[in-house]
Amino acid sequence: MIEFRHVTKTFPQGRSTVTALDDIDLTIAENEMFGIVGESGSGKSTLLRLINHLEAPTSGAVRVDGEDLSALPARAQRERRRRIAMVFQQFNLLANSTVFDNVAMPLRLQGRRERDTVMQMLEFVKMAGHRDKHPSTLSGGEKQRVAIARALANRPRILLCDEPTSALDSGHTEEIMATLDEVRTQFHTTIVLVSHELDVIKSSCDRAAVLEQGRLAALTDVVAPPTRERTGSYADRAREYLA
Numbered sequence: 001m002i003e004f005r006h007v008t009k010t011f012p013q014g015r016s017t018v019t020a021l022d023d024i025d026l027t028i029a030e031n032e033m034f035g036i037v038g039e040s041g042s043g044k045s046t047l048l049r050l051i052n053h054l055e056a057p058t059s060g061a062v063r064v065d066g067e068d069l070s071a072l073p074a075r076a077q078r079e080r081r082r083r084i085a086m087v088f089q090q091f092n093l094l095a096n097s098t099v100f101d102n103v104a105m106p107l108r109l110q111g112r113r114e115r116d117t118v119m120q121m122l123e124f125v126k127m128a129g130h131r132d133k134h135p136s137t138l139s140g141g142e143k144q145r146v147a148i149a150r151a152l153a154n155r156p157r158i159l160l161c162d163e164p165t166s167a168l169d170s171g172h173t174e175e176i177m178a179t180l181d182e183v184r185t186q187f188h189t190t191i192v193l194v195s196h197e198l199d200v201i202k203s204s205c206d207r208a209a210v211l212e213q214g215r216l217a218a219l220t221d222v223v224a225p226p227t228r229e230r231t232g233s234y235a236d237r238a239r240e241y242l243a
């Protein structure tokens, strides 16, 4: 459902150009959890930004459901883009708004006041009881759950996640990965997950692309690690692992 065909993306840098992505060919299937790994600067975020057309390719084509967004009129582009949501490392929540208002924001921007939708999403991420709090009073894991609820408010078909667990400790990382697994199962969402944490990719993704200096260095099926225990407290697991 997401296709990259000979996609190259360059940025001007002084008098020369930097090649962020170099001739990428890739197809991501519907309802897949697809990982993207690579060193800093290898082009991971650029690849995500091409999927929701925050960036346009310099050459080649990016298609979602067979459509090249850059070929559509502006109104259709906006409408299609709404079906693609994004989650970031630093959560990007509005500090002066409550949890409820943060999740309601993407709907309000379209003039929609759908209290039930907001509450459903907050219940889905188990944050309904925190709806009147401000982000600064929440843990990192809780903030990311609110960000996921906000991303889901428009019922996107595709969820792009740029290092969603990189600011979190291992307990919260597992909680967020479990939430993303749930998103995929319950809402049939296609998830593209950028992470430098190989454990995160290994535990959840079906396939992964390895980027190296903008090139697709490998495209691999991911084999799940042998029984990875998601339950138990951090202290329990630390004791078990260290003993």
Ligand SMILES: Nc1ncnc2c1ncn2[C@@H]1O[C@H](COP(=O)(O)OP(=O)(O)OP(=O)(O)O)[C@@H](O)[C@H]1O
Residues within 6 Å of the ligand: 011, 012, 018, 019, 020, 038, 039, 040, 041, 042, 043, 044, 045, 046, 047
């Ligand atoms: N808007 C931009 N203008 C100029 N250069 C850019 C821009 N966006 C990305 N680049 C360059 O493109 C290359 C890939 O950047 P990108 O942000 O995609 O890497 P990344 O793999 O996400 O890195 P990180 O792990 O640090 O987030 C880098 O060399 C970067 O400097």
Ligand SMILES: [Mg+2]
Residues within 6 Å of the ligand: 044, 045, 046, 162
């Ligand atoms: Mg990045």
